[in-house]
Amino acid sequence: MIPYKHEPFTDFSIDKNRTDFLEGLKTVEAYLGQDYPLIIGGERITTEDKIVSFNPSNKEELIGRVSKSTKELAEQAMQSADKAFKTWKKVKPEIRADVLMRAAAIVRRRKHEFSALLTKEAGKPWNEADADTAEAIDFLEYYARQMLRLKDGMPVESRPGEDNRYDYIPLGVGVVISPWNFAFAIMAGTTVAAMVAGNTVLLKPASTTPVVAYKFIEVLEEAGMPPGVVNYIPGPGSEVGDYLVDHANTRFISFTGSKEVGLRIAERSSKVNEGQVWMKRLIAEMGGKNTMVVDKEADLELAAQSIVKSAFGFSGQKCSAGSRAVIVEDVYDTVVERVIELTKELTIGDPVDQSNYMGPVIDGNSYKKIMSYIEIGKQEGRLVAGGDGDDSKGYFVNPTVFADLDPNARVMQEEIFGPVVGITKAKDFDHAIEIANNTEYGLTGGVITNNRANLEKAREDFHVGNLYFNRGCTGAIVGYQSFGGFNMSGTDSKAGGPDYIGLHMQAKTTSEMY
Numbered sequence: 001m002i003p004y005k006h007e008p009f010t011d012f013s014i015d016k017n018r019t020d021f022l023e024g025l026k027t028v029e030a031y032l033g034q035d036y037p038l039i040i041g042g043e044r045i046t047t048e049d050k051i052v053s054f055n056p057s058n059k060e061e062l063i064g065r066v067s068k069s070t071k072e073l074a075e076q077a078m079q080s081a082d083k084a085f086k087t088w089k090k091v092k093p094e095i096r097a098d099v100l101m102r103a104a105a106i107v108r109r110r111k112h113e114f115s116a117l118l119t120k121e122a123g124k125p126w127n128e129a130d131a132d133t134a135e136a137i138d139f140l141e142y143y144a145r146q147m148l149r150l151k152d153g154m155p156v157e158s159r160p161g162e163d164n165r166y167d168y169i170p171l172g173v174g175v176v177i178s179p180w181n182f183a184f185a186i187m188a189g190t191t192v193a194a195m196v197a198g199n200t201v202l203l204k205p206a207s208t209t210p211v212v213a214y215k216f217i218e219v220l221e222e223a224g225m226p227p228g229v230v231n232y233i234p235g236p237g238s239e240v241g242d243y244l245v246d247h248a249n250t251r252f253i254s255f256t257g258s259k260e261v262g263l264r265i266a267e268r269s270s271k272v273n274e275g276q277v278w279m280k281r282l283i284a285e286m287g288g289k290n291t292m293v294v295d296k297e298a299d300l301e302l303a304a305q306s307i308v309k310s311a312f313g314f315s316g317q318k319c320s321a322g323s324r325a326v327i328v329e330d331v332y333d334t335v336v337e338r339v340i341e342l343t344k345e346l347t348i349g350d351p352v353d354q355s356n357y358m359g360p361v362i363d364g365n366s367y368k369k370i371m372s373y374i375e376i377g378k379q380e381g382r383l384v385a386g387g388d389g390d391d392s393k394g395y396f397v398n399p400t401v402f403a404d405l406d407p408n409a410r411v412m413q414e415e416i417f418g419p420v421v422g423i424t425k426a427k428d429f430d431h432a433i434e435i436a437n438n439t440e441y442g443l444t445g446g447v448i449t450n451n452r453a454n455l456e457k458a459r460e461d462f463h464v465g466n467l468y469f470n471r472g473c474t475g476a477i478v479g480y481q482s483f484g485g486f487n488m489s490g491t492d493s494k495a496g497g498p499d500y501i502g503l504h505m506q507a508k509t510t511s512e513m514y
């Protein structure tokens, strides 16, 4: 097997690549508005009640109507996953890994179609959609290889006349609950990490982006996944999610989403229900309130560029987004001025048009939430860019910058999950790190400085799971910058990291005397 290397991003300055992406859009446009069933035990099940997926750039454009799971259907899926586990766990790890490698090849062949679907269903600009698809391919390639690394367990010591072994075995049925913001990569990555380890999966994708998840299950089937190994059961989190989290047969839950839902799952999953003979394992990846720190000895253009890119890439709808900046007072005015200039240059509109840097936010609820935070920001700080939006056709919020905020202001503390960045002034570098740490989250952070001692100070004291020096704080690459955070950002389960697959297994010791 060739060594893992991440999937390169598409260079859209090349004519051929632009044409290919436009072809992808045409392919997707030809299947817009279709109905999609649930997939339980390989069987297609259609329900009357539907989840309706719209294009967030154009509320009138229907992406698809997806059958909606109920508790009864979730129960059926649980039984099917339970049955499939009995055989899937015995399938050789090499064969399980093979399904992922084949799936990666299929997605790679249909790369621009998948990205175009993300542009339509999630409102992703071309480069962001391309990165999401590339990350999905990376998860497939990387986790397949990681499984092969773990398939023979770990070496342990033996004594004369004794053979000791340390093997990894799968856990059981896992519930995978995924978010809409990396509708392909995170949905696919969390699903295949669980299945390649020999578990079976109940996948509940986010209700705003269920179509891309359906298309991915089709890919897994084409790649040789047996029926029942991954069951596709979109449905309301409050009904289907709670039911499966509480279920006595659920062995583990892999959740990615907000702090609020993550904590609810943590609480419910810790309760032992009737018939349950294990403590459920929880992998939770939650929100962030991530800070870009700018020192006085720094490349100030790089600082401004990094703040803007981290804040407004995919309209700030990344858990990694740099939603706050802390700038040392000596360079504060210069950096803020440049951030304002760069922000005002950003283009916003339907991401189908490649020239738009930013597309919409995901839906009406998100639009309302972001606009209400913008009103709060106007009371708390100095609005220096943006501050408005337009939801007449789609959900567009202009990139918004608040300066001169108190570090404890709400817009500096609460996850807004939209194109809003708050800026505050620090007396010196130590003060900047202190402010950067004054949040309940601990996901990503960035430091822009040319001072080696300050970089080392940040390495030790800036308490985040993913810390970046002299670059922005988004865009972790599978296998290179394993991703996951501290504190209220989750269980620091590092997606795309060398120990991630291990979280989906349990170690068994056997000791034989000769």
Ligand SMILES: NC(=O)c1ccc[n+]([C@@H]2O[C@H](COP(=O)([O-])OP(=O)(O)OC[C@H]3O[C@@H](n4cnc5c(N)ncnc54)[C@H](O)[C@@H]3O)[C@@H](O)[C@H]2O)c1
Pocket: 177, 178, 179, 180, 181, 182, 186, 204, 205, 206, 207, 235, 236, 237, 238, 239, 240, 241, 242, 245, 256, 257, 258, 259, 261, 262, 264, 265, 285, 286, 287, 288, 318, 319, 320, 415, 417, 443, 483, 484, 485, 489, 490
């Ligand atoms: N740390 C990470 O790796 C990471 C990655 C992406 C997104 N996020 C976070 O996700 C959030 C945005 O995504 P979102 O809006 O989809 O989050 P969300 O918490 O609203 O929803 C996430 C998933 O949970 C489901 N859900 C809702 N209620 C549930 C319940 N009671 N039981 C079980 N499942 C339930 C939803 O249907 C969805 O599938 C942000 O907070 C962002 O920071 C974190």
Ligand SMILES: N[C@@H](CCC=O)C(=O)O
Pocket: 181, 182, 317, 318, 319, 320, 473, 474, 475, 476, 477, 483
């Ligand atoms: N892994 C992504 C963020 C995922 C959450 O939204 C990044 O590093 O930007």
